[in-house]
Amino acid sequence: MHKILRQTQLSPNVIRLDVEASRIARTRQPGQFVIVRKGEGSERIPLTIADARTDEGSISLVIQAAGKSTRELVALQPGQFIQDMVGPLGRATELIAQGCALCVGGGVGTAVVYPIAQGLHRNGVQVISVIGGRSKPWVIFEPELRRLGEVVVCTDDGSYGRHGFVTDAVKDLLSQRKIDVVYVVGPVPMMRAMAELTRPLKVHTIVSLNPIMVDGTGMCGGCRVSVGNETKFACVDGPEFDGHLVDFDLLSDRLSTYRQIEQQVNARHEEACKIGLNR
């Protein structure tokens, strides 16, 4: 049982939960994730460890309400519990030891990029973060990233920072500065676009993949992705891979496996919320 210590709304659909997990807080490394199961009958879902505090033995999860499982998690209040949490899972990020890195985050991906930026900063690497959102209220983790270096904010509607997508900002930065590596976490189309942008420039690009997972230990193979034409299990071989080798079509295709079932579940869940069944 893992107690919720704090719950903070970061954007209209993103919540930060600080959760008791002292063992995981001690050993987690940038890029690693946990799998949580809220209670009996709940799904097991993977979430990145966005931050950790060893003093109070907690980790932070930054969750975007996507469907039933994530909506149930973002509704948790301090003092309530997550029944099961396993981790830290996955390989740690391959961090460079010197030079300049671009950390690109879209939406909730910004929270996933944050521990990477932290690790790079600790290594003495110059960190430039490029983060984006639909409009001002959707931009998250800006103050935290500012502490680690320069931050470029982009909004789709121009309500805050630069008008446009993160790709445009990254394109400019790549032409102006010497960048050694780009870390990208966000929606699949964004990661794909970024990989296409850096490919001709031969800038090493690391993306964090988010396939559907079950156990997170390499036991089921449900999380398989194709990298350099080889099948990999993202939970143990990843979740981060060389963006120039990833088959993004396969990833987004496999992510849609349960879309029809999910839509039905979400409709039922909404109905239950309306009539107050789930309270």
Place this chain on the structure above:
Amino acid sequence: MNPRPSLKERIKIERQSMPEQAASDRQRNFKEVNLGFDERLAMLEAQRCIQCKEAKCIAGCPVLVDIPRFINFVAEGNLAAAAHSLLGDNALPAVTGRVCPQETQCEIECVRGRKGAPVAIGYLERFVADWAYQQPNQAPMETAPPTGRKVIVVGSGPAGLTAAGELVRRGHDVTIYEALHKPGGVLVYGIPEFRLPKKIVHDEVERLKQAGVKIECNVVVGKTYTLPELREHFDAVFIANGAGLPVFMNVPGENLKGVYSANEYLTRVNLMEAFAQSDTPVLIGKRVAVLGGGNVAMDAARTAKRLGAEKSMIVYRRGKAEMPARLEEIHHAEQEGIEFEFLVAPVEVVGTPQRWVSGLKCIRMELGEPDASGRRRPVPIKGSEFVIECDVVVVAIGSRANPLLTSTCPELKLNKWGFIEVDDQGMSNLPGIFAGGDIVRGAATVILAMGDGKRAAHAIDDYLKTK
């Protein structure tokens, strides 16, 4: 009670058949297929045992259960004594009575099988175990005074559970680390409810807990803790993490939507309870093709049918006689309308433009010369390709060693397939680190895993005494 019938009368008794749910009913439910003997059937069957002086059946049992002894008590109607005898030899008889391949172990040795049918040893084992678990006020497990020695067991499958029981009995402080959120290993995530009710495993786990075994779920050794860390903090470690790495076919189309490993398919349904409409989804195929011929394949095919598939097929590259599954499972699958395609091998999974599975392209095989295992090797017949129409494919062609744990301890000696090498006591090349079950043998059986657990526990006990 009636006086014991004479040997002559006993020889005349025919093997009693197992009462079971009708195939037409059970095709659509997840309740246990076999209903179990009642006392009358059990006594009748037990009387068929002629109590051989040199009972061959015992040698056929990997953990050497004194079979004639417990059966004799059943024949006498002394169930308490039968239970005491059986449970002294085997920690999980309610499990093994249901899942052991009796036809190749104890029952194949039974002299009654030479003329007619062997004694139904598995059914009797199950009967006695179920009877014992139903008794109120069961005596708690007797444990020796605490030794102060701390042992870690990695994995809560049959090997881990058996070892933990034997170790706690000897007074050691035992903690099991389990990666998943529920203990039981393959017994809970793999073998379906209709073959092994989860309550049996749950009750056994509770018994161990009452005896003092600590079980911590959600701990992945290799990630949450490394093996070297455990070695530092504990007096001994028993590794029983199974062979959890799915093997795929390595054919085009394997990543289409609708292709599952058996591990994923069965985990979604059993552990995550997709059959009971939990939050975890699973694709319900109309036509499901399952590749393989072992217990895992039978379980997957029968699960598909229960989830609602109109057609559920086993696709196997050898013939019926070569299928490694338990006879009873093959028989039950046939009764439930599972169809079999023998001597065919997959060459490609074909899909729709939206990349959903639409069929399995196969090639027909014929049996050639015997291979290393003594079974005739299947060879493809040129030009015989054909497509089996289906929308879900489940791959159940075996599993290999999962490197997650072993890769964090390079000093640990592995064989060339990645399984842990141990001596006859179950100890690895690293003093204090023992291993058993599927991570040593490769995908094997429940009873062999249990035997390893028991043997390693004894060896750990000896090791701790000398240390």
